[in-house]
Amino acid sequence: EDKVVQSPLSLVVHEGDTVTLNCSYEVTNFRSLLWYKQEKKAPTFLFMLTSSGIEKKSGRLSSILDKKELFSILNITATQTGDSAIYLCAVEFPNQFYFGTGTSLTVIP
Amino acid sequence: DSGVTQTPKHLITATGQRVTLRCSPRSGDLSVYWYQQSLDQGLQFLIQYYNGEERAKGNILERFSAQQFPDLHSELNLSSLELGDSALYFCASSVTDLNSPLHFGNGTRLTVT
Numbered sequence A: 001e002d003k004v005v006q007s008p009l010s011l012v013v014h015e016g017d018t019v020t021l022n023c024s025y026e027v028t029n030f031r032s033l034l035w036y037k038q039e040k041k042a043p044t045f046l047f048m049l050t051s052s053g054i055e056k057k058s059g060r061l062s063s064i065l066d067k068k069e070l071f072s073i074l075n076i077t078a079t080q081t082g083d084s085a086i087y088l089c090a091v092e093f094p095n096q097f098y099f100g101t102g103t104s105l106t107v108i109p
Numbered sequence B: 001d002s003g004v005t006q007t008p009k010h011l012i013t014a015t016g017q018r019v020t021l022r023c024s025p026r027s028g029d030l031s032v033y034w035y036q037q038s039l040d041q042g043l044q045f046l047i048q049y050y051n052g053e054e055r056a057k058g059n060i061l062e063r064f065s066a067q068q069f070p071d072l073h074s075e076l077n078l079s080s081l082e083l084g085d086s087a088l089y090f091c092a093s094s095v096t097d098l099n100s101p102l103h104f105g106n107g108t109r110l111t112v113t
Helices: none
Strands: A004-007 A010-014 A019-025 A032-038 A045-048 A056-058 A061-066 A071-075 A083-095 A097-098 A103-108 B005-007 B010-013 B018-022 B031-038 B042-050 B053-057 B064-068 B075-078 B086-095 B108-113
Touching: A004 A010, A004 A083, A010 A019, A019 A032, A019 A103, A019 B005, A032 A071, A045 A061, A045 A071, A071 A083, A071 B031, A083 B042, B005 B086, B010 B018, B018 B086, B018 B108, B031 B075, B042 B064, B042 B075, B053 B064, B075 B086
Parallel strands: A010 A103, B010 B108
Antiparallel strands: A004 A019, A019 A071, A032 A045, A032 A083, A056 A061, A061 A071, A083 A097, A083 A103, B005 B018, B018 B075, B031 B042, B031 B086, B042 B053, B064 B075, B086 B108
16 A cells, blocks of 8 residues: 555656655654665755645755645746755654655757 | 764665664664665655654654664664565654754665565
């Protein structure tokens, strides 16, 4: 049973494009939703979202959570080749984080 | 660099053997999590420790065990290894076990031949 579902599975875009990655979840009463970027090795932390409707931004990346509709999106504007990675979404419960299988993003020069 | 250190980076061993993976959390982090990542299954939660105590278990096989020591480093022991245990094993740490993001080590790639 998948608690966290990410879409699309894979995405190929050209440099400069804007992309939207989706994360939907089937559970309620979670503590937070997190986004990670995984290149060759360790996932690196991007955002932690705890409140619905409040956008978090870091440079060209932004994310928002909708607790009513049970989803989150990660936006990347003006994509660069360095954005190529797998983007993981996770939902935090007491003592556990459930991860989605990720969206693979490839940015072509 | 996340500050989480995992050793070894790579491990190749034969079926039936036993291995130990080691993790040093970031300075100040009390909570340690172990995850298994294989190509077809994504990140699967194995077990979590907080300040030396086991707090949660996920899909961890009985052949696997872990512990967190007083200095907060953790070890994951895998025994009677099977081909299907080949995967990337990540350790992650967080400050507390509430509303703290995980910070991952670079993982140990285990290959069972």
